[in-house]
Amino acid sequence: MARKKDKPTMWDVAARAGVSQATVSLVLNDVGGSRVAESTKVRVLTAVEELGYRTNAFARSLRSGDSSLIGFVSDEVASAPFPGKLLKGAQERAWETGHVILSIDTYDRPELEAAAIDTMMSYRVRGVVYASMYHRRVRVPESLRDVPTVVVNAQDAAGIVPSVFPDEEFGGYTATRHLIDAGHRRIAMINIQPRDSDLPAGIGRLAGYRRALDEAGIAFDPSLVRYGNGIVEHGLELTRELMDSTADRPSAIFCGNDRTAWGAYRALESLGLRVPDDCSIVGFDNQETLAPFLDPGLTTVALPFEQMARRAVEIVLGEGGDHPQLHPIECSLVRRGSVASAKVPV
Template identity: 40%
Template sequence: MTRRVTLADVAALAGVSQTAASLVLNNRPGSRLSAQAAGRIRAAAEQLEYRPNPAARSLRNGKTHMVAFVSDDVTVTRYASAMIRGLLDVAEDYGRTVLIAETGSNPRRVDDAIRTILDRQPDALLFGRMSARELDVPRLPTDMPVALINATSPNGHPSVLPAEFDAGRQVARTLLEAGHRDIAVIGVDREAAADPQTSVTITARYDGVFAAFDAFDVGPSWVYPSLRWEPATGYQAMRELLASDVRPTGLICLNDRLTFGAYQALAEAGIRIPDDLSVVSFDDEDVAGYLRPGLTTAAIPYEEMGRRAMTMLLSGGEPGHQLVPMPLRVRESVRQLD
């Protein structure tokens, strides 16, 4: 293994003392060195490809220039991992490294991860969740800056969440502004969704949808209440709708996975999207763009949430609570009525 280049090596090559080299390379005031000597030091550092020792620097200034990120399943979930890409981009801009720990839903793993992380003395700590839920933040040093991504805490830690109310209203208006008035909704159970251990955002999604209905002075023609938002539920709900006397022209599914099942049931019944039924949804999972026709859906802005949370920690601004817009991915699943 090649030996690490030290400050002493740079000083020797430049023909100056180690103290002088340190003053120049760390941009410290008080040096009486000539511009020529300072130039020799910087040239020597470049020639030797000298990199400061982060451990030694942290001992001097009390900063490790490291931020820790603790998540449940973000790193192993394909479409949520964009959160990490966003926070890493900002951390790089600020010259910070990021220590990442994945815990799943095991409380013991969370405790172990926090102990390990605190041993490394990060300057700040981020918690992220794939699904937006309330998080019990473990006991931390009182001077440790903390922010949450896609989560809230009972203690009111600064957080970054998707703007679900606006997204719900926009998704519903997509159908309403296309002339649809007979609209079915799959996935509504507002009372159960109000539990913060289930979700801290779904009630806002629900409220946005129904605010759009209210603005157009209409109501849903059929509602399937469920919080099990999987393709099998969407399939079963659509089968029940088709077996009823209700014939909506539009359908809102509260997430894409419900929509995947609904698409299957509609295909089996010979009902064409969007000619016979227009469909809109939420989340913009990877498969949404590959369905035929492509699904119009509001995307969870994982990458932007990661960027904003890291910026909140590192910018020196006042921490708070931020809502990030959910962009609407307009595809081919909605028809304009005559």
């Protein structure tokens, strides 16, 4: 059996370039003031390329204390397609700044989270992005207090760690304002959590809905608000409830997420009604595997996953100086075909 070829060492590079191992180290670690001649640097780097030599980044970070690794600890963000954009945004911003993301999903298992953080600390990561699958208040582990840490898509319950999260209220306002601008006045809302829930998403989206109505001089009508759990079945059931009155039906519905909106589409179809001719619909989330493929395509509000993650990495790296503790990121409207102008009564 053929013997596996040994990896080239720094000594091999030195021999190929005709310099000392110390000179190779100075060149590869880009040590300022080393007075290595430019021609010597070229010989060393040429030898590195010819031999396929790779430096030991971990060993270098141990020597210098300056790691190029950024930890990314999440419940299940990396393995879920929708919020996986958080990881994408973090990786892109890290790469642009010469860093690499070390990512671990913990699936909300405390023992796995503790092991993951311990591993990251052993690699001397530059900082940690602590991410959540959905917007909630989280308790940041004490073990992260000694390294720059930023919570993303959630808020630190203790208010100690900087938090980057979607501006839910502005998103709810934007969705409702779009319906108002289309001439609708009787606008219902189906929220994604029970009335007594303390999750920021539903609270913020409802607050935005109410603010838009108030700003437009439209009285808030509690009978037009329903509380579900963000699933298709609740969208179906609650839309049927809202449309049950033939005399005073809403002409538009703001659904607290896209799955609820899908249920609303199904309910309207079952009643012989069409979107948007008989009822306009706006969703929230912009799930790209769902919203564009409804018929018609769903107008919705996009969660800014990539923007949130990029901001989190920038804060970890200390870019832009001091930062406030709370960083709400704007949610933008994605226009498709589910909103029509309100019909004028004859």
